[in-house]
Amino acid sequence: MMAFADLVAAARSAAASRQRSTPLKELRERTRAVPTARDVVSALRAPGRVVSVIAEVKRATATFADLSGVGDVAVLARFYEAGGAACVSVVTEPVRSHGRLADLDAVRGAVDVPVLANDVIVTPYQVHEARAHGADMLVLDARLKPLVLESLVERTHSLGMTAVVEAHSRREALTAVAAGARYVSVDARDPD
Numbered sequence: 001m002m003a004f005a006d007l008v009a010a011a012r013s014a015a016a017s018r019q020r021s022t023p024l025k026e027l028r029e030r031t032r033a034v035p036t037a038r039d040v041v042s043a044l045r046a047p048g049r050v051v052s053v054i055a056e057v058k059r060a061t062a063t064f065a066d067l068s069g070v071g072d073v074a075v076l077a078r079f080y081e082a083g084g085a086a087c088v089s090v091v092t093e094p095v096r097s098h099g100r101l102a103d104l105d106a107v108r109g110a111v112d113v114p115v116l117a118n119d120v121i122v123t124p125y126q127v128h129e130a131r132a133h134g135a136d137m138l139v140l141d142a143r144l145k146p147l148v149l150e151s152l153v154e155r156t157h158s159l160g161m162t163a164v165v166e167a168h169s170r171r172e173a174l175t176a177v178a179a180g181a182r183y184v185s186v187d188a189r190d191p192d
Helices: 004-021 024-033 040-044 073-082 101-110 124-132 146-158 170-178
Strands: 054-057 087-091 115-118 137-141 162-167 183-186
Touching (some): 004 124, 040 087, 054 073, 073 087, 073 101, 087 101, 124 146, 146 162, 146 170, 170 183
Parallel strands (some): 054 087, 087 115, 115 137, 162 183
């Protein structure tokens, strides 16, 4: 398993490479052209829902073998939505999970429920990128430096998306709330 610092470095490098081919100015224009983000809270708290499920589209995991055999991610997302999922999470992280932004595009085009972009987000460019590809929610990580996390939470909210900050401990959950997170996801796995 990669150390968090290595994941952050890989995410920065990948984002910088994408930014060289699509400058932030162009990405901001794309962001303004996409429809308004869907209301995540209403989707999760819809009347009649006893349990709200966020189903995940993922090509690989650190603990399981390659999952790319699941087929077309858009078809899988439609199955999730038809099965009652309130939202669909799309893992776009390329290093460990073999995700890609094209998966986010495919899922966004296939379902009407809110879509969550799940990646190692470390730069404002990636926040704009997620919104430009139709994300309504964005996962951030409480292990980031507090000022970086606060900035990314603010940027996410300013683009109309819902920031969900992932925490692995009580301390990280408190850091998330201090950074302005309205929603905290608890990951029970020990990342170390």
